Structures are given as C-alpha cells and as structure tokens.
Amino acid sequence: MNPALKESRSRREFRNEVYLEYGAADFHDVCCSLVKDHRALLRLMFGTDERLRDGSFRIYAVFSIPGQDRFLIPVLQLGDKESSFPSITSEVPAAQWYEREISDMFGLSPEGHPDTRRLVFHEAFPAGSHPLRKDWSITDEEKAVWGEGRKINVPHPFMEVAGEGIVQIPVGPVHAGVIEPGHFRFSAIGETIFFLEPRLFYTHKGTEKHFESFGFSDGVRLAERVSGTDSFSHGVAYCMAVERMMGIEITEKAAAVRTLGMELERLYNHIGDIGFLCAGTALAVGYAKGAVIREELQCLNERLTGSRYLRGVNAVGGVTTDMLEHADDLLRTLDSVTVEYKSMMKLLLSSVSHVERLENTGKLSRDIAARLGVTGVAARASGLADDVRKSHPHLLYDRMIFEAHTLEKGDVLARMLIRGEEAECSISMVHELLESSYRGGLTVAVKRPEAYASALGYVESPRGSLFYWVMSDKEGKPFRVKLRTPSYCNWPAVPFAVHGNIVPDFPLCNKSFNLSYSGCDR
Amino acid sequence: MLKEILKNLITRKRTITFPTGFPIEPGQTVKLVDIQGKLDTIFKRSLRIRMVDAGSCNACEWECQALMNPFYDLQRLGIDFVASPRHADVLLVSGPVSRQMELALKKTYFATPEPRRVVACGDCAVNGGIYRGSYAVTDGVANVIPVDAIIPGCPPTPSAIMLGIAQLMNKDVK
Ligand code: SF4
Numbered sequence: 001m002n003p004a005l006k007e008s009r010s011r012r013e014f015r016n017e018v019y020l021e022y023g024a025a026d027f028h029d030v031c032c033s034l035v036k037d038h039r040a041l042l043r044l045m046f047g048t049d050e051r052l053r054d055g056s057f058r059i060y061a062v063f064s065i066p067g068q069d070r071f072l073i074p075v076l077q078l079g080d081k082e083s084s085f086p087s088i089t090s091e092v093p094a095a096q097w098y099e100r101e102i103s104d105m106f107g108l109s110p111e112g113h114p115d116t117r118r119l120v121f122h123e124a125f126p127a128g129s130h131p132l133r134k135d136w137s138i139t140d141e142e143k144a145v146w147g148e149g150r151k152i153n154v155p156h157p158f159m160e161v162a163g164e165g166i167v168q169i170p171v172g173p174v175h176a177g178v179i180e181p182g183h184f185r186f187s188a189i190g191e192t193i194f195f196l197e198p199r200l201f202y203t204h205k206g207t208e209k210h211f212e213s214f215g216f217s218d219g220v221r222l223a224e225r226v227s228g229t230d231s232f233s234h235g236v237a238y239c240m241a242v243e244r245m246m247g248i249e250i251t252e253k254a255a256a257v258r259t260l261g262m263e264l265e266r267l268y269n270h271i272g273d274i275g276f277l278c279a280g281t282a283l284a285v286g287y288a289k290g291a292v293i294r295e296e297l298q299c300l301n302e303r304l305t306g307s308r309y310l311r312g313v314n315a316v317g318g319v320t321t322d323m324l325e326h327a328d329d330l331l332r333t334l335d336s337v338t339v340e341y342k343s344m345m346k347l348l349l350s351s352v353s354h355v356e357r358l359e360n361t362g363k364l365s366r367d368i369a370a371r372l373g374v375t376g377v378a379a380r381a382s383g384l385a386d387d388v389r390k391s392h393p394h395l396l397y398d399r400m401i402f403e404a405h406t407l408e409k410g411d412v413l414a415r416m417l418i419r420g421e422e423a424e425c426s427i428s429m430v431h432e433l434l435e436s437s438y439r440g441g442l443t444v445a446v447k448r449p450e451a452y453a454s455a456l457g458y459v460e461s462p463r464g465s466l467f468y469w470v471m472s473d474k475e476g477k478p479f480r481v482k483l484r485t486p487s488y489c490n491w492p493a494v495p496f497a498v499h500g501n502i503v504p505d506f507p508l509c510n511k512s513f514n515l516s517y518s519g520c521d522r
Numbered sequence: 523m524l525k526e527i528l529k530n531l532i533t534r535k536r537t538i539t540f541p542t543g544f545p546i547e548p549g550q551t552v553k554l555v556d557i558q559g560k561l562d563t564i565f566k567r568s569l570r571i572r573m574v575d576a577g578s579c580n581a582c583e584w585e586c587q588a589l590m591n592p593f594y595d596l597q598r599l600g601i602d603f604v605a606s607p608r609h610a611d612v613l614l615v616s617g618p619v620s621r622q623m624e625l626a627l628k629k630t631y632f633a634t635p636e637p638r639r640v641v642a643c644g645d646c647a648v649n650g651g652i653y654r655g656s657y658a659v660t661d662g663v664a665n666v667i668p669v670d671a672i673i674p675g676c677p678p679t680p681s682a683i684m685l686g687i688a689q690l691m692n693k694d695v696k
Contacts (some may be wrong), residue, residue, distance in 0.1 A: 122622050131657060138657055147660060149625030173626045176605035178573045178587045180580055181623060202622045203577040206658035223653050226678070228581025291591035298588070308679065309581050361616065518579045521620075 009077075015244060016392070017071045017456055019060075027076040031061050034072065035092045041064045041386065042373050043458075044467050044484035045098035047106045047206045049134045051080050052473075053452055058087055059109060061095070062186035062467070063303075069392050071456060076109065088114040094373030097492060105132040105208075105259055109230055120201045120521075123152040125430060131209055161187035161195045169503065177507075180517035184506075190479050191502040196234045196495040197522065200521055203363045207522040211481035216470070217316045217446060219478060223468070224311045224431065227485060227519030231307075232265040233461030234483075235314030240394065241457025241468040242316050247267045251440025252396075254318035260433050261310050262459060263426040268297035269462035270419040270426070271341060273514050277416055278348070280508035281357045293337055297317040300333045318443030327434045362509030364497040365410060373495045377485045378513055382410035388460040389508020390460040395459075400429055410497075412512040448476040463514065471488055485519035543565045569601045570635065572610035576666075577659060578617030579584070581677040582644040586614065588680045603689065607633040612690070614683075618646040618659040619666050631667045639690055642669045643683060645676040652676070 004027065008020035022030055034040040040063040048058045059076040076085055087110035089096045099110035100119035109116070109129040118125075124146045130136055145151050160168060166187055174182035176260050183199035207226055211219050223238035224231045238495075243250060275290010298308040304323045305313050313319050329512075348354055364374070378388045380432040387404035389397040405421045407414040454471035456459030473479035490513055497508045590603065594635055603663040604610050617620045619627060631640070642663040645651035650661035663669050674685030 111622065125621075143621065143657070147621045147624040147666075149622070173623070174574060174607075174630055176601055178583050178590075180575045180578075180583065181626065202626070203575070203620050204622055204658050205577055205615065205618065205620050205653050206656040207653075210656040222652055225579045225581075225676070228579045228584055231581070291588070292593065295588060295591050295593045308585075309677070311676075326673055332582050518577070 005033070005072075014145055014455065016069055017073055019073045019075055019076045021077055024078075024086055025207050027059075027061075027074055028088055030074045031063070031071055031088045031093040031095075034063050034065070034074075038065050040072065040329050042092055043465070044469070044482070044485075045095055045102070046469065047102040047108060047132070047387055048471065048480045049106060049132060050452075057081050057082070057106060059102065059108070060100075060411045060469070061088075062469075064391065066386075066391065071392075073517060081431075084109045084111045086111050089113050092373045094489070097488065104130065106130050107133065118154055119155055120204055121154075122149070122201070123154060123156050124149045125153060126155045131206060142518040144149070146343075156199075158185050159195070159197050160185070161258065165189055166194065171221045173199075173232075182517050183469055186503060186506075188503055191504070191507065193501055195505055196498050196506075198491060198494065200491065200517060203518045203521040205518075205522060207337065207430050208481055209484065212478050214451070214478065216246075216472070216476075216478055217479065220316060221275035221312055223483070224309075224314070225520060226243075226483065227516040228309060228485070229484070230265070230461045230463060230466070232261045232310040232313065232514065233459050235311070235396075236262060237457045237458050237459045237461075237466050237468045238470075238481075238483075239314050239316050239457070240459070241455050241470045242449075243334065244314075244457065245453050245470055245472060246449045248317060248444055248447055250318050251438075252324070253394045253438040253440040253443070254442055254444075256433060256438040257319045257321075257323050257442075258314065259400075260430060260460075261305075261313055262395070263303075263429050263433075264297070265310055266431075267403060267423055268294050268301070268424045268463045269421040269514075271297065271337075271344075272512070273350070274416055274419055274423075275344070276514075277412070277508065277511050278360070280511050281354050283348075283351060283354050283466065286344065286351070286354065289340070289347070293340050293344065293393060296337060296340075296445065298335060299331070301330060310367075315443060317446045318441075320442065324434065324438070324443060330430065330434065334430060341423065348519040355413065357505070357508065358416060358512075359411060361412045361505050362497040362501060362512060363409070363411045364493055369410065369493060370494075372493050373487050373489050374464075376414055376460070377418050377422070378407045378490050379464065381405060381414035386465070388458050388465045392458060396433070400432060403430060412472075412508065451476075452479070452513060454480075461486060463516065463519075464490065467493060482522065485522075486522040487515040487517070491520055553595055569612065569613050570604045570610050571601065571612045571687075572604055572607045572630070574613055574615045574625045574627055574630050575609075576615050576617040576647070576663065577620030578644060578646055578654075581644070582616035584685060585643060585677045585680050586616075586643070589683060594680050594684070596684070607631075608635065610638070612632050612639045612641060612687070614641050614643050615645050615663045615667075616643045618650045618653040618656075619663055621658050621660065624660060624666055627663075627666055639670045641686060641690055642672045643675055643686065644678055648672045648674055 010021045045061040057078040058487045063072045071241045104120045124140045169186040172183040181202045201209045223234045259353040272294035277397040278286030295329040300379040302308045363384050366383040385404045385406045390404050402425050447470040457468040467484040471480045645664045653659045671690040
C-alpha cells in the first residue's frame with residue numbers, strides 16, 4: 001500500500017527504506033501530510049554534509065506508518081549556499097529537537113521554528129561554528145574558552161514563568177545522587193511545579209563526529225559506550241546498520257545470540273528500574289531487592305560474556321561469543337531470578353504507601369506522547385502500542401511469541417507495570433530461544449561498502465526504539481554516523497509529565513522514565 | 523512488609539552469602555578486613571565520597587551505585603556516598619570531562635573542603651578512554667583538576683573501585 005504522496009524528484013528503494021528527494025516546499029508538505037493524513041511517526045531526522053560528493057547538504061526525515069514494515073524517508077537537498085530550510089515543527093512537534101540540532105551542527109536554520117535557541121551547545125561555544133560541517137575546525141584557544149564556560153558567545157535565555165508567588169528553583173547540573181548531570185529549572189507555585197525547563201547536553205562528547213575517526217568495524221566499541229546500560233542495544237543497532245549497508249547477512253546463530261543479549265539487557269534494566277523507583281519512595285526493602293536481582297543478572301552477564309554490561313559481544317558481521325552455550329547457567333539463574341522477582345512484585349504492589357505515591361503521579365497523556373514522538377516504555381504506558389520488535393521485525397523477533405503491552409493511564413505506576421510485564425515476557429523469550437538450535441557459524445566476512453552507500457539499523461532497546469544511520473565515503477570509511485537514542489525523544493515529554501506535580505515527586509517521575517543523559521547528549 | 527521482615531529475622535535468611543573479599547584480577551583480591559583496618563585508623567570509620575559524572579556513559583556510575591547494593595554494601599565499612607561536595611573527603615570522578623562539564627567539575631572541586639582527594643574512575647577519566655581526541659572532551663580528569671589515584675577499567679568492576687579506594691588510603695598512610 002503506497003500513500004499518495006507528491007511526485008518526488010528521485011526515488012530510491014533499499015530494502016525497507018524508501019528515499020524520496022524533494023525541493024524545500026514539497027519536503028515540508030510531504031512531511032506534514034505523512035503525519036496528518038497517514039498518522040506516520042517521525043523516527044528520526046538529521047542532516048548530512050555531502051558537499052564533497054555533489055555539492056549539497058541533505059536533510060533526511062525518517063517516517064514509518066503504523067502497520068507497515070517500511071521507512072519512508074523524504075530527503076531535502078540544499079545547495080551549498082543555502083543556509084535555511086522550512087521548519088516542520090509547528091505541524092510535527094516531534095521534529096523540534098532534531099531541527100535545532102541540525103542548526104547547531106550544520107548551521108542550517110529551521111525557518112519558522114518557534115524556538116531558535118541552541119540545543120546542544122552552551123553559551124561559551126563559539127558562534128557560527130558547526131562541527132558536522134566537513135570543513136569545520138576549532139582552535140585550542142576556542143576549546144579552552146568553551147571549557148572555561150564563562151564567556152557568553154550566544155545567549156541562552158531560560159523560559160521563565162513570572163507572576164506573584166512563583167519561585168524559580170534551579171537544580172544541577174551536579175545532582176545529589178550517583179547519577180548523570182543535567183540542569184533543571186523549575187517554576188513552582190509553592191510546592192507545585194508549574195513549569196520545568198531542562199537544560200541538557202552537559203555530557204556532549206561529539207560522538208557522531210568521533211565515529212568518523214574510527215573504521216566501521218572498530219566503531220562498535222564506541223557505539224557500545226554511548227549509553228552504559230544500553231550497551232548491547234547500541235552494539236546491535238550499529239552493527240545492523242553497517243551490515244545492511246555492506247550488504248551482508250548474519251547467520252541464524254548470530255541473530256539468536258543477539259536476540260538473547262537484547263532480552264537479557266532488557267531484563268536487568270527493567271528489574272533494576274522497578275527496584276530503583278523504590279529509592280524515590282523511600283521503600284528501602286524494595287530498593288534492596290531490586291538491586292540484588294539486578295546484581296545477580298549482571299553477574300550472569302559477566303559469566304556469559306566477560307562483561308557486566310554485555311560489551312564486546314557484537315562485531316560487524318556477527319558475534320564474538322556463543323552465549324547459547326551456557327544454557328544451563330542461564331536457566332538456573334533465571335529460575336531463581338523469577339522466584340525473587342515475583343516476590344518483589346508482590347511486596348511492592350501490596351505496599352499501599354508505595355503504590356499511593358506512584359498512582360496518578362507524573363501523568364503523560366496519550367495525545368502529548370503521540371505528538372512528541374515518545375517511544376518505549378513511556379509510550380506504551382500512555383496507550384501507544386509502539387514497539388520496533390513488532391512493527392519492523394528484525395533478528396529472530398518474527399518467530400517469537402510476545403505482545404507489545406500497553407496501558408492507558410500514563411502515570412508512574414503504569415510505567416512500572418509495563419516494565420514488569422515486559423520483564424516476564426523477556427524471561428519467557430529467553431526460555432523459548434534456548435529450546436531450539438541454530439544454523440551457521442558466529443561471524444561472516446565483512447565487505448567493503450560501496451561509495452556513499454547508506455542504511456538504517458534499529459532495535460527496541462530497554463528504553464525504547466533506537467536508530468542508527470550510517471553512510472560510507474569513497475574509501476569505505478564512515479562518512480556520517482547518526483544515532484538517535486530513545487532518551488532523545490523522551491526528554492521533551494518529561495516537562496509535560498511533571499506539570500502539576502509537587503517538586504518532591506520529580507525524582508520519582510524522572511526515574512520512571514529512566515532516561516539516559518549520555519545517550520541524549522552524545 | 524512487616525511479615526517479610528519478621529520472616530527474615532526468624533529464619534535468619536540472608537539474601538546472599540556474605541563475601542569476605544572480591545577477586546579483581548588473578549592474584550589480586552581485595553580483602554575486606556584490610557580496608558576495614560585502614561578505615562578505622564585513618565578516617566575514624568567515616569570516608570565520605572562525592573561522585574561526579576563528568577560526561578561518562580553512565581556505566582561507571584552504575585558500578586558505583588552497585589557498591590551500595592546488599593551484595594557489596596559499602597556502607598558497612600563506614601564509606602558512603604554523600605549528596606554534597608561540602609560533606610565529602612573524596613571526589614570520585616568518571617567520564618572524559620566533556621567541555622560543557624568542565625566548569626561544573628571545577629566548582630565541585632573547590633566546594634570540597636581540604637584535605638580533599640580526587641580519584642579518576644574508569645578509562646575515560648584516566649586518559650579520555652574511547653573518547654580521547656574528540657573535540658568535545660578534555661581527555662581526562664587530570665587535565666582539569668589534580669588527581670590522586672586512578673582506577674582503570676571500562677567500566678571498572680565494583681571490586682576494582684573498592685581496590686582503588688583502598689589504594690588511595692595506602693598512599694595516605696605511609
Ligand atoms: S570508562 Fe567506559 S564505562 Fe566508564 S564512562 Fe568511559 S566508556 Fe563508560
């Protein structure tokens with residue numbers, strides 16, 4: 001089924017990716033009509049500097065229409081003299097951050113965007129400097145000034161709410177707990193949060209550009225280190241993108257090992273998160289129980305792969321270790337984990353004071369979640385059945401039995417319950433995986449990619465959908481690596497969820513989303 | 523909840539067996555008694571650590587967080603993570619120090635009362651690790667504030683972090 005779209009300048013199909021090239025006005029209309037008329041989801045949006053290739057910048061917007069295993073990718077071609085493109089944010093709010101990031105990274109400004117402030121870079125970063133332009137460079141002096149952080153090159157006014165009785169509470173970037181840095185500015189009336197503006201990107205490490213200094217095979221190591229607790233997902237998504245681009249198919253065995261790793265990662269994250277929520281309600285027993293189960297699972301990871309975060313398993317072309325060999329150990333540990341997990345859930349759900357705090361706290365409505373392009377647990381807890389494992393089957397997910405669980409309420413409790421259901425689902429999927437045997441060796445040989453070949457890679461990480469898009473240059477080296485983490489889509493939804501809650505409940509809301517700062521800031 | 527606690531008291535059930543030490547690398551083991559002895563003499567059983575994430579991938583923090591789970595239970599030794607640098611003896615810094623965190627790290631350092639010690643935790647913090655050479659990082663904590671001890675590893679295991687803290691104490695005891 002093809003949506004009726006405007007005639008494109010050129011059309012290219014590659015596996016399930018359909019690239020449609022448009023001029024500026026048509027690009028805007030097509031993107032808006034995809035969302036309005038076909039209820040498409042904006043998966044990611046990014047720019048490339050292809051001036052070396054054919055003298056133009058390009059902006060790619062990747063959409064998927066629910067029910068179809070296809071990605072529609074309108075592409076906007078811009079000449080090297082052009083410095084702006086029509087913004088789609090007013091019609092497609094999910095594009096807001098992507099467009100601001102393109103402006104920071106390429107100096108292409110989104111025309112008509114309601115918020116023209118910088119996104120990634122803070123005040124001290126030199127004005128008019130755009131790292132992802134191929135001819136960009138920065139002097140040591142500029143770096144020093146940037147690090148100093150005192151000079152204001154480009155002002156960044158906070159959105160503040162003024163009025164009688166409204167107080168501003170700035171928090172961070174260094175927080176009280178053992179957690180990542182980010183700045184939050186609350187406008188509160190008494191204890192109630194009226195407005196929250198997060199200021200992130202403190203941990204921006206220039207990862208996308210840094211990928212270009214690695215080879216494709218080496219890049220896995222960097223991909224695994226983008227976001228600690230999603231290491232395996234990042235590895236798989238990156239490898240998948242590179243393998244598709246090179247045109248190689250991994251063996252059934254490698255796919256099985258990757259599926260197993262994905263579910264193990266989901267399991268330790270979800271159970272750990274459920275326990276960690278208890279730290280927000282001061283339920284020490286629950287917190288300790290969650291932490292113990294998480295530790296057992298991470299020790300299992302270490303026995304299986306030598307890394308507590310499942311690092312070093314993925315490689316371009318397959319996997320390096322056969323985790324399926326340890327079936328006995330896996331089953332034994334999972335059995336004991338299942339028992340402990342069940343008793344933990346029983347304890348948590350029977351504790352009135354705990355459930356009380358979670359219910360009706362941090363509500364995210366379905367409408368806002370859909371418009372902002374929220375993904376993962378947060379989307380499913382707000383009634384959006386979005387799961388890349390179902391909508392775009394990859395690895396062995398097409399033969400697995402599982403459901404994309406949804407709940408309607410969208411509060412902290414709903415997000416916790418979804419995690420619980422998915423954790424149980426993961427346990428049964430691991431059992432299912434261990435029942436059969438799989439053909440093939442662990443790896444296949446890698447090929448040299450064609451010049452300017454590109455491809456998408458995607459997985460459902462514990463936090464939500466995760467996308468990589470890679471393009472090679474003439475020599476077969478990385479030309480552009482774009483990665484879009486679930487945290488990047490979900491951060492803009494947090495202010496909506498905490499609106500109307502009391503300040504002491506903010507950590508609880510925040511933990512229930514469990515967003516990675518490093519994954520968002522990159 | 524009460525039932526659960528009572529049951530555990532009566533059956534004297536322990537969630538996990540109490541480890542006496544942790545293996546690090548072959549031949550190296552952290553013995554809890556060693557750490558305990560030092561802690562008692564030098565810090566009078568109260569070493570307070572402030573964790574600062576200066577752009578890490580978050581795995582390093584999770585390993586520090588794991589130190590407080592019932593398995594490692596760092597607190598029983600008198601070591602604890604505190605909420606403010608003003609209460610801290612030691613700053614445990616992870617991550618390659620992204621440029622946008624440099625100022626915050628310096629401010630945290632100067633907010634810590636002397637004598638203060640800084641430990642760089644993880645390969646990134648030691649020399650930039652995998653992020654070395656990227657335009658947005660400073661390639662290690664030592665380029666921003668003075669460092670007293672390092673803990674290599676990506677991420678260092680919880681036991682390695684304990685060993686690192688023990689080493690720091692070795693240095694001070696001489
Ligand atoms: S040392 Fe490794 S685990 Fe620690 S922050 Fe760096 S990449 Fe992450």
